[in-house]
Structures are given as structure tokens and as C-alpha cells.
Amino acid sequence: MAEFKIVLGFKEGKCVQREVKDEEAASLIGKKVGEKIEGNLIGLEGYELEITGGSDNVGFPMRMDVKGNARKRILAVSGVGLKKKEKGIRQRKTVAGRTIHADISQINFKVLKVGKENLLKAAEKKPEGAEGDAKPEDKKEEKPAEKKEEPKKEEAKEEKPKAEEKKEPAKEEKPKDDKPAEKKE
Numbered sequence: 001m002a003e004f005k006i007v008l009g010f011k012e013g014k015c016v017q018r019e020v021k022d023e024e025a026a027s028l029i030g031k032k033v034g035e036k037i038e039g040n041l042i043g044l045e046g047y048e049l050e051i052t053g054g055s056d057n058v059g060f061p062m063r064m065d066v067k068g069n070a071r072k073r074i075l076a077v078s079g080v081g082l083k084k085k086e087k088g089i090r091q092r093k094t095v096a097g098r099t100i101h102a103d104i105s106q107i108n109f110k111v112l113k114v115g116k117e118n119l120l121k122a123a124e125k126k127p128e129g130a131e132g133d134a135k136p137e138d139k140k141e142e143k144p145a146e147k148k149e150e151p152k153k154e155e156a157k158e159e160k161p162k163a164e165e166k167k168e169p170a171k172e173e174k175p176k177d178d179k180p181a182e183k184k185e
Contacts, residue, residue: 005106006042008049008119016119018042028107033064033098039115046115053080054107056096062104069101096119 002025009017020028020042027041031051054062056071061081066072070074073094078084081095100107 002102003027004028004100004104007106007108008044008111009052009109010111010114010120012120014120016123028100029102031100033062036112044115044117044119046113046117047111048113049109050112051100052108052110054096054100054104057103057105060094060096063095064097064098066095067099068097069099069103071096099127 001022003022004020006018006020008018010016024042028037031037032181033051033053036048036050038046039049042049047127054066056062058099063074063080065079066074071094073092075092076082077088077090081093082091085091096104115185
């Protein structure tokens with residue numbers, strides 16, 4: 001059966017990831033980018049969501065202007081899946097269609113209405129408990145490395161201003177000599 005990773009984007013700018021399998025995933029097949037759905041379809045009671053995009057199992061992004069569910073090579077100037085090189089330059093890129101199908105791996109949603117269950121608080125509690133044991137060990141290992149690097153950076157920064165200071169007085173002295181001579185004449 002189908003299995004999707006869903007990413008829920010909140011107005012606060014934070015995102016929550018979940019996995020949807022079997023019946024919940026099957027309810028999303030056939031939906032299109034831009035459609036609004038109820039959270040009940042994917043097990044989020046009281047939520048109202050809008051599909052904003054996604055990517056297929058190979059990593060090609062879904063585009064709203066490409067009909068169907070197949071991958072297509074489009075000639076586009078800007079938008080999803082393109083980095084603008086120069087103004088007016090058109091590029092041929094492979095993108096996925098806007099319809100959700102079994103080969104889609106990730107679906108992005110925008111939360112329009114928050115339900116009873118607060119997903120942001122639930123997401124914050126899980127990583128703290130799971131990563132809380134590992135974080136102190138990682139921090140101990142990282143801190144000595146950072147301390148070693150910081151003095152080197154400071155020394156390099158100190159050297160650069162010295163070189164600039166030497167150059168600047170030499171430049172300033174020449175114009176000062178010329179300008180007073182010109183004013184006197």
C-alpha cells in the first residue's frame with residue numbers, strides 16, 4: 001500500500017513531520033496540489049490543511065502547473081524546482097505532476113486551522129527526551145573542537161587589520177602632501 005511522509009507547516013514558521021500509511025495514505029491518492037482537505041483523512045482531528053506540494057520517490061518536486069501524475073520535462077523561467085541563473089533564462093527541468101499517486105514520497109501541507117491536538121508541543125517533547133541523553137556527549141566532543149578553532153579565527157582577524165593599517169597610512173600620506181602643495185600655489 002502507499003506510504004507518505006507528510007510535512008505540516010504552521011503559521012509560526014515551524015514544521016512537523018509525520019508518516020502516513022495504509023488507509024490514511026490511500027485517502028490522499030488522487031488529491032491535487034492546492035486542494036484543501038480535512039485533517040480527519042490523515043488522523044488529525046479538527047485540522048484543516050492545504051496541499052502545497054511534495055516530491056516523488058526520486059526527488060523531483062511536484063508543480064502545480066503540470067497536470068497529471070507523471071514526470072515531465074518542462075521549459076520554465078522560474079518557480080518550483082528552478083534556481084534563477086539570470087533574468088529571462090529558460091531552463092528545461094524534470095518535475096512531477098500535481099496529482100498525488102503511489103510513487104510520491106513526501107507531501108507538504110499548510111495548516112489553515114489548528115485542531116484539538118497540539119502537534120507543535122508534541123513534536124518538541126519527543127526530540128528532547130530522545131536526544132536529551134545523546135546531546136551532552138555530543139556537546140562535550142564538539143566544544144573542545146570549537147575552542148581550538150576560535151583562537152585561530154581571532155588570530156587571523158587580528159592579522160588582517162594590521163595589514164590594512166599599514167597600507168592606509170601610506171596612501172593617506174601621499175595625498176596630504178599633494179593637497180597642501182596645491183592649496184598654497
